[in-house]
Amino acid sequence: MEVEEMLETYYERIGEIPGSEKFIQCIQCGTCGGSCPYGMGTLFTPRRMILAVRAGMVKEVLDSGAQWLCTSCFTCSLRCPSQIPITDAIIPALRELSLLEGNPPEELAAALMNIARYGNSFRESPRKRDKWTKEVDFEVPVMAKKKSADVLFITECFGAYHRRCKEITKAFAKVMHLLGVDFAILGNEERCIGDLARLSGEFGLFEDLAEKNIRVFEKYEFNKIVTHDAHAYNALIREYPKFGFEKETLHHTQFLYQNLAKLKEMFGKLDYTVTYHDSCYVGRRNGIYEEPREVIRAIPGVKFVEMKRIRENALCCGGGGGGVWLDSFIKEHIKERPAESRVKEAAAVGADVLVTACTLDVPMFEDALKVTGLEGELEVKDIAELVLEALES
Ligand code: SF4
Ligand code: SF4
Numbered sequence: 001m002e003v004e005e006m007l008e009t010y011y012e013r014i015g016e017i018p019g020s021e022k023f024i025q026c027i028q029c030g031t032c033g034g035s036c037p038y039g040m041g042t043l044f045t046p047r048r049m050i051l052a053v054r055a056g057m058v059k060e061v062l063d064s065g066a067q068w069l070c071t072s073c074f075t076c077s078l079r080c081p082s083q084i085p086i087t088d089a090i091i092p093a094l095r096e097l098s099l100l101e102g103n104p105p106e107e108l109a110a111a112l113m114n115i116a117r118y119g120n121s122f123r124e125s126p127r128k129r130d131k132w133t134k135e136v137d138f139e140v141p142v143m144a145k146k147k148s149a150d151v152l153f154i155t156e157c158f159g160a161y162h163r164r165c166k167e168i169t170k171a172f173a174k175v176m177h178l179l180g181v182d183f184a185i186l187g188n189e190e191r192c193i194g195d196l197a198r199l200s201g202e203f204g205l206f207e208d209l210a211e212k213n214i215r216v217f218e219k220y221e222f223n224k225i226v227t228h229d230a231h232a233y234n235a236l237i238r239e240y241p242k243f244g245f246e247k248e249t250l251h252h253t254q255f256l257y258q259n260l261a262k263l264k265e266m267f268g269k270l271d272y273t274v275t276y277h278d279s280c281y282v283g284r285r286n287g288i289y290e291e292p293r294e295v296i297r298a299i300p301g302v303k304f305v306e307m308k309r310i311r312e313n314a315l316c317c318g319g320g321g322g323g324v325w326l327d328s329f330i331k332e333h334i335k336e337r338p339a340e341s342r343v344k345e346a347a348a349v350g351a352d353v354l355v356t357a358c359t360l361d362v363p364m365f366e367d368a369l370k371v372t373g374l375e376g377e378l379e380v381k382d383i384a385e386l387v388l389e390a391l392e393s
Contacts, residue, residue, distance in 0.1 A: 001097075001100065001101060003056060003058060003059055006058050006059070006097055007053070007056060007058055009096075009097060009100070010053065010058060010093050010094070010097060013089075013093040013096060013203070014089045014090065014093045017085060017088060017089040017093075018085075019083065019084070019085040019088075019089065020084075020085055020089040020090075022082055022083055022084045022085070023050065023084060023089075023090065025082040025084065026047070026050045026051075026082055026084055027081065027082060028047055028050075028051065029047070029081060030045075030047050031076070031079050031080060031081065032045060032046035032047050032076035032079070032080055032086060033045025033046065033047050033048070033076075035075045035076050035079050036070075036073075036075065036076055037071070037073060037075075037315065037316055037318070037338045038069045038070065038071075038330075038333070038334060040334070041069060041333040041334035041335075042064070042066045042069050042333070043064045043066055044061050044064055044066035044067075045066075046076050046080075046084075046086045046090060046091070049061050049066065049067075049090065049091070049094065050084075050090065053094075058094075058097065061094060062094065062097060062098050062101065062103075065105075065329070065333075067091055067094040067095050067098055067201075068095070068098070068104065068105055068108070068322075068326055068329055069329075069330065069333055069334075070087070070091045070321055071280075071316050071317075071318050071319065071320045071321045071322075071323035071338070072087050072091075072199045072280070072320040072321025072322075072323075073087075073280045073284070073316035073320060073321075073338075074087045074280050074281075074284045074285045075280075075284065075312075075313075075316070078284055078312060087199070087321070088199075091321075092198065092199055092200070092201045092203070093201065094201070095200055095201025095322075096201035096202070096203060097201075098201065099112075099200075099201050099202060104200075105325075105326055105328075105329040107325045107326060107327070107328065107329070108200060108322050108325045108326055108329075110123075110325075111196075111322070111325040112197060112200060112202050112205065115157075115192045115194070115197055115202075115205060115209070116205055116208075119190075119191030119192055119209075120157040120160070120161060120191065120192055121157050121192065121196075121325070122157060122161040122162070124161050126188050126189075126191065127188050128161070129155075129160045129161070129187060129188050129190055130142065130160070130185060130187035130188060131160075132155075132160060132166045132169055132170055133173075133185070133187075135166075135170060136170050136173065136174060138173075138174065138177045140173055140184075140185060141183070141184040141185070142184060142185055142186070142187040143184045143185065143186050143187070143189070143219075143220045143222075144186075144187065144188075144189060146184045147220060147221065148220060148221035148222060149182050149183050149184035149220075149221075149222050150181065150182040150183065150222065150223050150224070151176070151181055151182065151183035151184075151222065151223070151224055151225070151226050151255075152183070152184060152185075152186070152217070152220070152222040152224070152225045152226070153172075153173065153176070153183050153184070153185050153225075153226055153227070154185075154186070154190065154193065154225055154226070154227040154229065154232050154236075155169045155185060155190065155227075155228075155229070156190075156192070156193055156227060156229035156231075156232045156359065157192050158229065158324075158359040158360060158363075159228060159229055159359050160190070162359070162363065164362055164363050164366065165359040165360075165362060165363065167385065168228055168359055168362060168382040168384055168385060169228065169359075171382065171384040171385040171387075171388040172228050172252055172382075172384035172388075174388055175256070175384055175387055175388050175391065176226075178266065178388075178391055179259055179262060179263070181259075183226070184220075184222070186216060189216050190213075190216075191209060191212060191213060191216075192209055193209065193210075193213060193229070193231070193232040193235050193236065194206040194209035194210060194213075194235060195231035195232065195234055195235035195239070195281075196231055196320070196321065196322050196324070196325075197209065198235065198239065199320070199321040199322060200321065200322040206235075206239070207243070210235070210239065210240055210243045210245075211243060213240075214240065214243055214244065214245050217245065217247065222247070223247075223248070224247060224248040224249065224250060225247055225248070225249040225250070226249075226250045226251075226252055226255045227249070227250075227251065227252065228251070228252040228357075228358075228359060228382065228384060229358070229359050230251065230279045230280070230281035230282045230286075230357065230358035230359070230360070231281055231320065231358075231360070233249060233250075233251040233281065233282075233286070234281045234285060234286060236249040237249050237286070251282060251286070251288060251357070252357070252383070252384055253282060253288055253291045253292040253295065253357045253383060254288060254291050256291070256292075256295045256383065256384070256387060257291035257292075257294055257295055260294065260295060260298055263295070263298070263387065263390075263391070264298050266391050267298070267299055267300055267390045267391060268300070268390055268391070268392070268393035269300045269301040269390075269393060270299055270300070270301045270302050270386075270389060270390050270393055271301050272301070272302055272303070272352045272353045273302075273303045273305060273350055273351050273352050273353070274296055274302050274303065274304055274305070274351060274352070274353045274354075274355050274386070275304070275305050275306065275307050275346050275349055275351035275353075275354055275355065276292055276293060276296055276304070276306075276310075276354075276355045276356075276357075276383075277307075277314065277317070277342060277346070277354055277355065277356045277357075277361060277365075278310055278311055278312075278314035279314075279317065279356060279357050279358035279360075279361055280314070280316050280317075280320055280358075281320065281358065282357045282358060283311060283312065283314055284311075284312050284314065288357075289311050292355070292357050292383055295383060295387065296355060296383065296386065299386065299387070299390045300390075302386075302390075305349045305350060305351055306349070307342075307345045307346060307348075307349050307351075308345060308348075308349075309345065315338050315341060315342045315345070316338050317338060317339045317342060317356075317358070317360060317361045317364040317365060318330065318337050318338040318339045318364055319339075319358075319360035319361065319363075319364045320360065324360050324363075324364065337368065337371075339364040339365050339367065339368035340368045340371055340372050342354075342365065342368065343365055343368045343369055343372055343374050343378060343380075344372055344374070346378055347374050347377060347378050351378060352378065352379065353378070353379045353380070353381055353386070354378055354379070354380045354381075355381055355382070355383050355386055356380060356381070356382055356383070357382065357383050359382070361380070361382075362380050362381075362382055365380040366380050
């Protein structure tokens with residue numbers, strides 16, 4: 001593609017994303033670069049990306065690979081004084097150009113291809129999506145048979161297929177089972193919700209997934225969706241309404257908080273010092289800070305300690321925005337990955353358990369424990385796993 005055409009495609013795309021007209025209001029203050037966990041490892045911070053695109057140097061940005069170093073942590077967007085949608089528009093639209101040029105990092109290209117072909121990034125058969133339900137000691141109802149339920153539980157791809165994340169899915173399903181919640185899953189009919197594809201610049205794939213998923217939702221009767229996947233939650237509340245989806249969607253931290261009175265009656269005692277990681281798309285992007293903390297504090301015997309960087313200033317795990325598929329690429333560019341810094345922060349405040357609330361966090365942090373030598377000293381658990389442990393103790 002010639003530069004002129006690239007710029008035209010770019011401006012056309014950001015023109016479709018609400019708030020992108022603020023692109024011209026960038027005052028080059030540098031807050032974004034100063035806030036970015038990859039600010040030191042890139043030639044083009046968001047400030048410099050904007051400057052370069054304005055100057056027609058879009059090829060230089062793409063050739064640097066800077067567009068792939070963003071984990072969509074949303075810190076720059078939240079802090080930008082001109083409220084430019086850097087995370088939702090400026091960077092994904094550059095990524096789209098990179099995809100059109102055919103030069104995205106290999107791991108990411110493979111993941112996107114798998115989502116398009118199989119409906120999940122794992123290259124797994126959709127028929128295996130509910131395999132985890134055979135590994136639990138209670139029945140998990142499937143919508144195709146049940147037809148209606150109060151809660152539709154969306155497991156998402158990591159929650160359905162990833163070896164470690166499946167444990168979170170099983171734990172949260174068991175919590176709902178113990179609470180007597182009327183829930184069901186889509187099983188083989190579920191496919192990727194698509195937030196990571198959107199943030200990776202695959203806008204067409206995201207639209208296709210959203211339309212197909214909404215058609216499946218419309219086949220059944222339910223009152224709300226609950227999901228433990230922070231990106232699925234984000235897409236369902238922020239993006240799917242653009243395609244006509246109107247059902248209430250709760251993140252599992254909100255759902256646990258809503259059921260806290262009943263949970264408190266059932267909790268046994270644990271003996272942990274616990275800290276909580278505010279996942280980007282639970283905390284900073286969607287403002288859920290208190291609910292998970294209230295749930296953790298309500299567990300008898302748990303001592304809750306805070307890390308230094310919390311709430312809107314929390315450090316990202318590095319998995320968002322396609323980062324979970326870009327590990328080798330990211331390792332080439334920075335000395336210490338954000339997940340490694342984060343587990344060190346958790347250990348520094350004396351925590352035995354780092355509690356998370358996004359399925360991507362657990363594998364990212366468990367890998368970081370190995371790299372930093374903190375394995376055995378610090379454990380990583382999703383909040384659903386902690387709650388289930390308290391219910392079963
Ligand atoms: S923080 Fe916003 S206004 Fe400041 S340089 Fe970055 S994009 Fe521009
Ligand atoms: S979203 Fe996060 S990782 Fe991406 S450019 Fe902004 S601060 Fe950096």
